[in-house]
């Protein structure tokens with residue numbers, strides 16, 4: 125893009141309807157174009173949009189309407205005349221064999237019906253048959269197979285030319301490098317397939333956790349993470365990321381002899397290309413497609429990947445050809461989008477929370493706002509560096525986003541880009557206090573302003589959070605020791621440090637209010653059970669700064685006993701893959717503290733076993749070594765994260781879809797279609813109880 129990249133008004137205040145004079149129209153068109161170009165650049169080049177899709181579509185529609193009313197203002201370089209985006213030249217460019225179009229976005233049923241009416245009228249066919257699919261929120265790609273071999277992979281770019289991402293895409297396991305031979309259909313000379321590369325929500329979370337542990341910036345949402353992972357100069361980075369792909373169309377169906385889109389997407393899996401057939405459906409008319417959208421919206425949260433709507437496509441290729449394309453998008457397809465998950469609201473106040481490691485985190489208190497069906501009233505501001513970078517002040521209107529199941533975050537301040545007005549400038553800046561808001565001790569901030577910590581090891585906020593972290597599911601999993609209980613025990617003086625948990629007696633507990641005999645016994649039993657947790661969980665439960673679940677597991681893989689880990693030097697730790705200098709320093713500093721050593725010794729006196737099944741030299745055969753599991757339906761005992769960890773701890777693998785490599789499908793309640801797939805492929809199934817027996821080595 126050659127356009128000016130200084131942010132223009134992000135949402136120009138233009139009311140198109142009343143405009144009558146050419147001069148007025150010209151000014152409005154200029155403003156709208158500047159804004160659209162800027163947002164194209166933010167979205168496609170920086171992977172960092174600052175307005176919602178709905179807002180973008182609105183700007184684009186206003187511009188289109190004005191250009192229709194004043195055709196002399198339509199110029200060949202107007203953003204309405206192309207798809208948007210600009211290839212990154214460093215990656216090399218590829219001409220698309222068939223232009224990669226965009227989709228017209230609509231937000232209500234009336235617009236969908238208008239789309240259908242147009243199709244019916246233009247075609248003289250009533251009703252028109254559609255295929256409906258989820259609209260995946262990832263990165264669009266084109267794969268070209270020549271004589272069955274993957275020759276080129278590219279991004280959409282400006283629709284005519286995209287970036288060459290072939291080496292990167294080749295690292296994605298789900299992309300076949302050569303097409304499988306299928307009995308029923310010969311491999312075409314050329315196959316141009318389109319699809320979406322994405323990162324699953326759970327993997328996005330772990331990826332971000334690991335990045336934070338390593339002191340790197342986290343990704344705002346799975347889409348950015350996927351795009352950032354693929355648009356890389358170094359394919360090794362791509363290879364390391366949990367990328368997946370769904371193919372959703374063939375760009376040259378006529379060459380291959382497909383008569384319908386349905387036929388095309390049914391054929392792709394036979395060649396080894398992944399299609400989400402579970403959610404693709406063919407409908408006789410638009411009303412059925414509209415019901416599909418409603419149903420899909422209901423399931424949105426439970427899907428393991430992000431979608432932002434449904435795509436309706438006219439099924440017959442001949443119909444598609446007759447309907448043709450508008451400048452940017454086909455007349456035969458429409459994106460019926462969901463409620464946006466971004467919204468703007470005002471920052472009322474900023475509070476400072478003190479976490480279990482003493483870390484002070486700023487949290488914005490917002491005017492409550494609905495974001496994609498959920499009310500949001502707080503959002504993390506992460507750290508001082510973020511606040512300064514985004515220049516977020518109290519009273520600012522901000523853009524908040526909810527994505528990938530993580531807590532809402534603030535994308536940016538909507539204060540005038542490039543220079544605040546006097547009123548905006550007078551707003552209070554946010555800075556982390558010098559004294560701890562809980563105990564009043566000094567707060568120290570790192571040089572890069574990314575970390576601030578209360579210096580008091582016995583800060584009450586730290587103890588409370590420490591106890592709940594220690595007892596959390598991912599830690600020692602002591603049920604019944606949540607925030608309220610922890611607070612009660614601390615207030616009563618029964619728990620002053622972690623080790624005190626393991627010294628609680630029945631009398632201690634029953635002396636407390638709201639503690640019946642049986643709940644006291646339950647808690648004591650839970651504490652007793654927790655003594656069997658493996659070493660990696662204990663390391664995590666200690667609450668060492670920067671040591672999350674992934675790092676704890678890595679440490680347990682490398683150190684057989686806690687004692688060995690406690691004696692490790694920074695140099696030694698840094699030699700481990702995945703452990704950077706910051707983490708190494710944090711670990712050594714933690715174990716150097718006399719106070720911490722004493723706490724650990726006391727906990728160990730309580731009789732913890734700390735077995736270490738993860739240690740690589742342990743040599744003993746793992747129960748699930750080499751086995752691949754798929755889970756379907758709701759599990760009672762475990763979250764998906766836990767079950768994945770359990771399987772992995774024992775040498776197995778968990779995958780999201782059933783394939784020829786799946787050894788077992790484990791069914792929870794209401795198992796989905798994967799159960800059918802398992803039966804079809806004659807894969808063994810088991811229920812949760814059977815799985816448990818299996819894991820515990822009882823069968």
Ligand code: IVH
Pocket residue numbers: 225226227228257258259260261263264265319320372373435454457459
């Ligand atoms: S069909 C001409 N199908 O939406 C038809 N696109 O604006 C063009 N997208 O970034 C695309 N899921 O990657 C189609 N099931 C789906 C899709 C889908 C997501 C994305 C696509 C592109 C955008 C089109």
